[in-house]
Amino acid sequence: MGEAIPGKEIMACGYTINGITTCKIAWLRGSEDGSMNYIEGASEPTYWVTENDVNSYLAVEVLPIDSKGRKGEVLKVYANEKTKITHEDGPLPAVQGLQIIGEAIPGKEVMAGGYTINGTTTCKFAWLRGSEDGSMKYIEGASEPNYWVTEDDVNSCLAVEVLPIDSKGRKGEVVKVYANEKTKITHGSSSESLCQ
Incomplete structure (x- = not known):
């Protein structure tokens, strides 16, 4: 959720099913060649879009875990409907x-x-x-x-x-x-x- 432009906060949100009690979150930045790299320290549901994200793709991966420690399937969702991050409002302050x-x-x-x-x-x-x-x-x-x-x-x-x-x-x-x-x-x- 949120507008993925530099200086704005976006959030991974959804609902859990089948006894899921926690989720591990990781934000990724994609490049022209299609590779995705984990963003260091970006493991919270919210993420502040930065200048480093301009001209790349942003995605979040969510790993659901139940009360017994069993892990579900990793879900990946792209920001901006898988379009590149741009400066819609001009350069950041x-x-x-x-x-x-x-x-x-x-x-x-x-x-x-x-x-x-x-x-x-x-x-x-x-x-x-x-x-x-x-x-x-x-x-x-x-x-x-x-x-x-x-x-x-x-x-x-x-x-x-x-x-x-x-x-x-x-x-x-x-x-x-x-x-x-x-x-x-x-x-x-x-x-x-x-x-x-």
Whole structure:
């Protein structure tokens, strides 16, 4: 269900019969040669159509499973009646030239800056901090274009993600950029320690 154009959400839906208690779902993207490839991480009933889907086919596979663990026949359904995904409403909203402006040291404020294009009317911001294991974690409450660098940021990497949205509610691709040219935050002296 739903309109399969970039920035819109589509959904696999139906009803179960014969004691089916759960379904495994996988979204696929097709190419010109007819091959279908599973989309990494797309295993929920809903799927956000992205720029990567343009000029390809989208399909969903559903594997029904009953309470005894028995698997039924895999069902495959194509979006848009098996026609290619296009930009019916024009290109998706986007952000270009994203950068973090300001000196990223404790006690200083930094700001995400860039240029919005393709009808972007608003952006959602999320600041992230790197951990010792190299993963990035969202900073609770840090959802504005500006961010005050704290002692918690020292010896970690700092980044911001920006999600552009247009007046129709279509979402563009998330853009991420790191502070300090992707080096760890210090108290002001230069750092050569790169983020992973």
